[in-house]
Amino acid sequence: MDNVFSFLSIPSLYDLGVMLPGIILGLTVHEFSHALVASQLGDDTPRREGRLTLSPFAHLDPLGFLMLLLAGFGWAKPVPVNPYNFRGEPRTGMALVAVAGPLSNFALAFVIIIFLALGGIRLPYAWEIGITAVAINVSLGVFNLLPIFPLDGEKIFGRFFSYRVQEFMASYGQAILLLLLFTGVISYILQPITKFILNIYYLIFKLLVG
Incomplete structure (x- = not known):
């Protein structure tokens, strides 16, 4: 994972070919999952805004997509959600909508590992594209x-933060995030966790292929 992206580097055509499927799939499934869960909870805003679809064109943000390719971090179009349309408590609903995104990425990674282990690895470039995804x-x-x-x-x-912390995050969260990204601190936080999870996927792959 360490070498999947390098900060503000221009990827080669080969690197682009290897990375694009994983990036497009990951962002699309992530945002679609937000839309799907919000719709299941009773909010039809994502459907009316055309986000209840697996079409990448509905979810990708051109600048965020480019930044993800060049800098290793980026964004998609946020899914519009009205929590007051949810059945049940709005904050609980928003937490469920939010967690659907990351969980969908972990689930997609698991599906790719299964695909590779059950024979997909024999397809041309499948290992490079799949493991990068x-x-x-x-x-x-x-x-x-x-x-x-x-x-x-x-x-x-x-929802577990005090209202003072919530207000602080709303005001300064983006600045804090950018600071963590540009100083590289975020890598020290996330790399051990990411490597641990990746090792679990690799272990599953090895068990499946024997």
Whole structure:
């Protein structure tokens, strides 16, 4: 995972070919999962806004997509959600919508590992593309679980914060996140967790292939 991205580097055509499927799939499934769970909870806003689809064109943000390719971090279009349309408590609903994104990335990585182990690895370039997609999706899942606004983790764990902390995060969360990214501190936080999860996927792969 360490070498999947390098900061503000121009990837080669080969690197692009290897990375693009994982990035497009990861961002699309992530945002679709937000939309799906919100819809299941009773909010039809994602459907009316055209986000209840697996079409990448509905979810990808051009600048965020480019940043993900060049810098290793980026974003998709946020799914519009009205928590007051949910059946049940709005904050609980928002936490469920938020956690659906990272969980979908972990699930997608698992599906790719299963596909590779059950024969997909024999297809041309399948290992390079597949294992890169696994690394990308695990990284997206872990990154989005950080409890910092505007990431999903803030909505998942934010309900346990005091209102003062919530207001602070709403005001300064983006600045804190950018600071962590540009100083490299975020790598020291996330790399051990990401490597641990990736090792679990690799272990599953080895067990399946015998």
